[in-house]
Amino acid sequence: xxxxxxxxxxxxxxxxxxxxxxxxxxxxxxxxxxxxxxxxxxxxxxxxxxxxxxxxxxxxxxxxxxxxxxxxxxxxxxxxxxxxxxxxxxxxxxxxxxxxxxxxxxxxxxxxxxxxxxxxxxxxxxxxxxxxxxxxxxxxxxxxxxxxxxxxxxxxxxxxxxxxxxxxxxxxxxxxxxxxxxxxxxxxxxxxxxxxxxxxxxxxxxxxxxxxxxxxxxxxxxxxxxxxxxxxxxxxxxxxxxxxxxxxxxxxxxxxxxxxxxxxxxxxxxxxxxxxxxxxxxxxxxxxxxxxxxxx
Amino acid sequence: xxxxxxxxxxxxxxxxxxxxxxxxxxxxxxxxxxxxxxxxxxxxxxxxxxxxxxxxxxxxxxxxxxxxxxxxxxxxxxxxxxxxxxxxxxxxxxxxxxxxxxxxxxxxxxxxxxxxxxxxxxxxxxxxxxxxxxxxxxxxxxxxxxxxxxxxxxxxxxxxxxxxxxxxxxxxxxxxxxxxxxxxxxxxxxxxxxxxxxxxxxxxxxxxxxxxxxxxxxxxxxxxxxxxxxxxxxxxxxxxxxxxxxxxxxxxxxxxxxxxxxxxxxxxxxxxxxxxxxxxxxxxxxxxxxxxxxxxxxxxxxxxxxxxxxxxxxxxxxxxxxxxxxxxxxxxxxxxxxxxxxxxxxxxxxxxxxxxxxxxxxxxxxxxxxx
Ligand SMILES: Nc1ncnc2c1ncn2[C@@H]1O[C@H](COP(=O)(O)OP(=O)(O)OP(=O)(O)O)[C@@H](O)[C@H]1O
Ligand SMILES: [Mg+2]
Numbered sequence: 001x002x003x004x005x006x007x008x009x010x011x012x013x014x015x016x017x018x019x020x021x022x023x024x025x026x027x028x029x030x031x032x033x034x035x036x037x038x039x040x041x042x043x044x045x046x047x048x049x050x051x052x053x054x055x056x057x058x059x060x061x062x063x064x065x066x067x068x069x070x071x072x073x074x075x076x077x078x079x080x081x082x083x084x085x086x087x088x089x090x091x092x093x094x095x096x097x098x099x100x101x102x103x104x105x106x107x108x109x110x111x112x113x114x115x116x117x118x119x120x121x122x123x124x125x126x127x128x129x130x131x132x133x134x135x136x137x138x139x140x141x142x143x144x145x146x147x148x149x150x151x152x153x154x155x156x157x158x159x160x161x162x163x164x165x166x167x168x169x170x171x172x173x174x175x176x177x178x179x180x181x182x183x184x185x186x187x188x189x190x191x192x193x194x195x196x197x198x199x200x201x202x203x204x205x206x207x208x209x210x211x212x213x214x215x216x217x218x219x220x221x222x223x224x225x226x227x228x229x230x231x232x233x234x235x236x237x238x239x240x241x242x243x244x245x246x247x248x249x250x251x252x253x254x255x256x257x258x259x260x261x262x263x264x265x266x267x268x269x270x271x272x273x274x275x276x277x278x279x280x281x282x283x284x285x286x287x288x289x290x291x292x293x294x295x296x
Numbered sequence: 297x298x299x300x301x302x303x304x305x306x307x308x309x310x311x312x313x314x315x316x317x318x319x320x321x322x323x324x325x326x327x328x329x330x331x332x333x334x335x336x337x338x339x340x341x342x343x344x345x346x347x348x349x350x351x352x353x354x355x356x357x358x359x360x361x362x363x364x365x366x367x368x369x370x371x372x373x374x375x376x377x378x379x380x381x382x383x384x385x386x387x388x389x390x391x392x393x394x395x396x397x398x399x400x401x402x403x404x405x406x407x408x409x410x411x412x413x414x415x416x417x418x419x420x421x422x423x424x425x426x427x428x429x430x431x432x433x434x435x436x437x438x439x440x441x442x443x444x445x446x447x448x449x450x451x452x453x454x455x456x457x458x459x460x461x462x463x464x465x466x467x468x469x470x471x472x473x474x475x476x477x478x479x480x481x482x483x484x485x486x487x488x489x490x491x492x493x494x495x496x497x498x499x500x501x502x503x504x505x506x507x508x509x510x511x512x513x514x515x516x517x518x519x520x521x522x523x524x525x526x527x528x529x530x531x532x533x534x535x536x537x538x539x540x541x542x543x544x545x546x547x548x549x550x551x552x553x554x555x556x557x558x559x560x561x562x563x564x565x566x567x568x569x570x571x572x573x574x575x576x577x578x579x580x581x582x583x584x585x586x587x588x589x590x591x592x593x594x595x596x597x598x599x600x601x602x603x604x605x606x607x608x609x610x611x612x613x614x615x616x617x618x619x620x621x622x623x624x625x626x627x628x629x630x631x632x633x634x635x636x637x638x639x640x641x642x643x644x645x646x647x648x649x650x651x652x653x654x655x656x657x658x659x660x661x662x663x664x665x666x667x
Contacts, residue, residue, distance in 0.1 A: 087623055115625035123623075127616045131638025140634070141624045165638070182624060 039100070040065050040190050040239035041086070046097035048078075048085050055081040057264045059097070063190070066236030068216060068253060070272045071243045073261035074284045079243045080124050082261065083192045086241070087121045088114045101190065116143075120188025122179035124195050124243075128167045134178055135162035141185035152184045156211055157204070172199030180211050191215055193242040197249045209252020216240050216253060247276040262288045302332060302340035310441045317498075317654045318436025318469040320407045327434075331390045331406040335415050338388060347398035348431075349391065353420050356391035363391070366422055370453040370481035371508070378449045378477040387418035389450070394429035394460070403432040403463075410439045410446040410474070419450040425460035425488070432463040437476070444471035452480040456488035458513065465493040470500040472529060478505040486513025486542070494522040496532065497658045504533040506563060511538065511545035511573075522551045523640050525658055526558025526587060535563025535592070540573035540602070547575040552640050555587025556662050565594040568602030575603070581610035582639050584662060613639075633663035 041063040048056035055078045063069050073079045085092040086099060088111040099107045106114055129137075138149055153159040156177045167175055176196055183191060196212065197205050213219050217238045242255065250272060258272030260279070267288055268275065278287050304312065304322040312322050324330045329343030329350045343350035357363050373383035390406050410417050425431050439446055448470075456462050470476065484490050490509055509518040520536040538547035549564040566575040581589035593606040613635055621631035636659050 089619055089623075110628075111619060111622040112625050112627045112631075115623055121623050123620070127614060127620050129617050129620070129635060129638055131641055132634060137621075137624070140621070140626060143625055186624060 038064060040067070040102065041241070042100040043086070044098045044100070046085065046099065047095050048081060049093045049095050050081065050091055055092070055264050056085065059261075059266045061259065061266060063239045063241060065239060066233060067257070068240040068242065068255045070247075070250065070255035070258045071241060071261055072245070072258060072275060072279060072284075073243075077261045078264040079261050080194055081264075083121060083194050083241065083243065086114075086192060087111060087119060115186070115188070118189035119192065120183045120186045120190070121192040122176070122183055122194060122196050124198075126167050126175060126179060128165065130165050130168060132166050133163055134158075134166050134181070137166050138162070138181055138185045141182045143186075145185075145187070147185050149185070152181060155214075156181050156184065157207060173201060173204050176200055176208060177204070180208060180215070183215055184211070187215075189238055191238065191240045193240060195243050195245065197244065197246065205248050206252065209249050212240070212242075212249065213253045218253065247272070250276070260284070260288065301342060304330075304332070304340075314438060314441050314469060315407060315436065317467075318407065318438040319434045319465060319467040320405050320436040326402065327405045328400045328402040329392075329404040331392075331404070332409065333388055333390070333407065333419070334409045334411045335417060336386060336388045341390075343404065345398070345400055347395040347429075348400055348404065349393040349395070350404060351391045353387070353389040353391050353422060356422070363422070366424065366453065366455060367420075368453070370455070370483055370510075371451070371479060375479065379451060379479050381416075382418045382420055382449050382451045382479075385416070385418045387420045389419040389421040389452075391422045392431065392433060393424040394426060394431045396426040396457075397428045398426075399430040400432055403434045403465075405434045405436070408435065408437045408448070408450065410443055410448060410471075412446075413443050414445045416447040417449065419448070419452075421450065421452040423452065423454045423462065423464075425454075425456045425462050427457045428459040429457075430461040430463075434465045434467070436467050436469065437478075438469040439471040439474055445473045446471065446475075448474065448476045448478070450476075450478040450480075452478065452507075454480070454482040454490065456482065456484045456490055456516075458485045459487045460485070461489040461491070463491045466495070468494075468496040468500065468503065469498055470496075472499040473501045475501055476503040476505070478503075478507075480505065480507035482507065482509040482518070484509065484511050484513065484516040484518060487515050488513060489517040489519075491517075491519045492521065492536075494520075494524075494534070496534075497523070497525045497654060499527050500530050500532075502531045502533075506534075507536045509536065509538045509547070511540050511547065512542055513545075514542045515544045515546075516542060517545070518547045520549045520551075522553075523655075524551065524553040524560055524562070525640070525662075526553070526555040526560045528557030528586075530558035531560075532558065533561040533563070535561075535565070537565040537567065538575065539567040539569060540575055541569045543570055543572040545570075545573045547573075548578075549576075550578045552580050552582075553589055553591075554582040554584065554636065554640060554662075555589055556584050557587050559588040561590045561592065563592045563594070564606070565596065566604050566606070567596040567598070568604050569598050571599050571601030573602050573604075575605070577604075577606035577608075579606070579608040579610075580639070581608075582636070583610065583612050584636075629663050633659050636663060 043061040046059040158177050158181050255272040258275040259269050260267045328345050332340040338352040373379050482490050518538045524532050526532050551562050553560045553562045562579050564577040566577050577593045579591040579593050589610050591608045593608045595604040618631045
């Protein structure tokens with residue numbers, strides 16, 4: 001079996017050229033080369049095990065500064081594992097490969113140091129912490145930075161829940177908003193979002209979408225008309241990696257590129273909207289089968 | 297004779313600190329009244345507000361002939377060897393009474409201090425909350441800083457009359473070889489409320505207590521909360537019982553027990569004697585390092601139509617919770633102390649400032665210790 005490894009330029013993915021001949025970076029390439037770090041995140045040959053069970057196999061991935069990458073993949077394919085490994089949770093044991101963040105090898109750094117360097121995560125299933133009020137946690141996330149918590153909470157429709165213990169008895173949608181509120185206080189440079197919109201109603205999806213846009217530094221600060229899209233993109237400094245099954249969130253924050261993770265392998269790269277369309281038309285298995293020349 | 301004055305602010309800093317950690321304010325103006333007993337001697341006893349009575353138990357027994365009708369009415373002196381010892385031995389203690397309808401705005405504080413090494417302190421306290429009155433009492437039981445040995449036997453009888461309310465906080469701050477046997481019994485009449493907090497964070501050899509609250513009148517309420525920290529070498533056998541003996545009585549027992557090496561037996565017992573009562577028992581235990589926790593929640597229903605529930609959980613800190621906080625940039629020590637603090641403080645409100653500080657210190661030390 002042959003894993004398809006993406007590269008910085010579109011490659012021939014064994015026949016699915018309709019999906020993959022699409023130019024990858026929409027002109028984003030090179031815009032950040034002037035600003036020191038160009039790659040926000042670079043993952044090389046990453047192989048990960050949980051309790052001796054392999055969950056990620058030879059993963060390669062690159063996220064440039066200002067770029068949002070969307071990760072697709074069926075249940076159990078290893079998406080959450082990838083995010084948790086990037087964040088550095090010890091349960092996810094790196095048996096091979098490297099993780100480079102802002103030009104530094106962070107493969108063996110503890111979780112909190114990665115957080116301090118600028119990686120933030122929104123969990124798919126965060127734990128409940130009794131006795132700790134969400135508002136207090138949000139303050140801790142800010143690490144002494146001055147934040148206007150009331151305003152942030154209002155923006156994400158969380159004001160009435162600040163006094164609740166962290167994730168205690170929150171609904172699915174409320175948990176997602178709590179996660180984002182913490183990230184708003186933390187202001188990471190690389191945000192890892194694990195299904196931020198799953199279980200969220202339509203109205204709140206818009207809210208979550210707008211918030212992610214702000215977290216990515218993409219909410220317009222100047223009127224759009226003053227700038228070209230190219231200029232706007234050049235100003236983008238924050239990067240993101242987002243997992244979504246439905247793609248709804250992409251309506252609010254367009255992703256720059258997409259990948260499919262399948263059975264622990266990174267299979268395909270391309271235009272996120274087209275990938276999504278292919279998946280919904282043909283299903284993952286079919287999609288990957290033709291990618292890998294029937295060899296799954 | 298009943299008004300004695302003693303200046304706490306003149307005490308050495310260490311002693312004041314110790315008292316503060318037992319909830320006792322050196323600045324008496326912050327309290328409605330203050331009672332201080334050293335070994336068996338009452339060194340200060342003064343209350344400001346009209347309608348509140350604060351006396352030593354000995355004086356009160358002389359002053360009020362009727363008081364003997366309250367003595368040993370909540371509990372029998374034959375209950376155990378310790379109650380017997382209090383009845384027979386020389387004893388003192390405080391008598392606090394709120395006259396009908398009187399409410400104290402600031403708490404009354406009472407310090408029961410062992411100041412002589414190896415002293416056996418027998419205490420008999422009586423609290424009476426008359427109809428419609430509201431009392432707030434903070435009792436600090438402690439040894440002076442240089443004393444490590446002693447025995448404290450403390451009987452407390454509490455009478456809450458119709459519509460009365462008692463907010464009772466007891467804080468222990470002992471030396472490491474002190475043996476402590478409080479014996480508390482409470483009777484609550486119709487619409488009365490008994491709200492109690494018990495806190496022990498520091499060293500002690502052994503504490504064994506199991507206050508019994510009888511809700512005798514309709515709609516009577518009892519709430520017992522305890523925060524227990526057992527350092528190495530300590531044994532805490534602590535709990536409480538609420539007997540719901542009248543319709544619509546409600547009871548809640550909440551305990552947070554954390555061991556940093558000591559042994560804890562955390563008990564709780566709710567009894568539903570008649571229909572239409574409600575009670576909830578919550579026993580949570582956290583084991584750090586090599587401690588031991590045995591949670592014994594008991595529910596007894598003597599008829600149908602009672603609603604009693606319990607929740608007990610004992611374990612170590614969830615690694616998942618620590619990691620969650622670490623992902624927000626807290627190092628392991630910070631994350632641990634945030635979780636420990638949350639565990640101990642959940643649902644516990646309004647700790648005195650010095651006690652809060654002590655609690656913070658305990659949490660900080662503990663978290664450091666763990667790594
Ligand atoms: N703690 C664990 N112990 C054992 N196996 C685990 C553990 N966590 C994850 N796995 C396994 O690793 C594989 C990948 O799981 P992961 O959570 O990364 O999938 P996912 O792609 O995020 O799925 P989903 O779309 O359902 O969220 C699964 O087979 C899962 O059962
Ligand atoms: Mg997942």
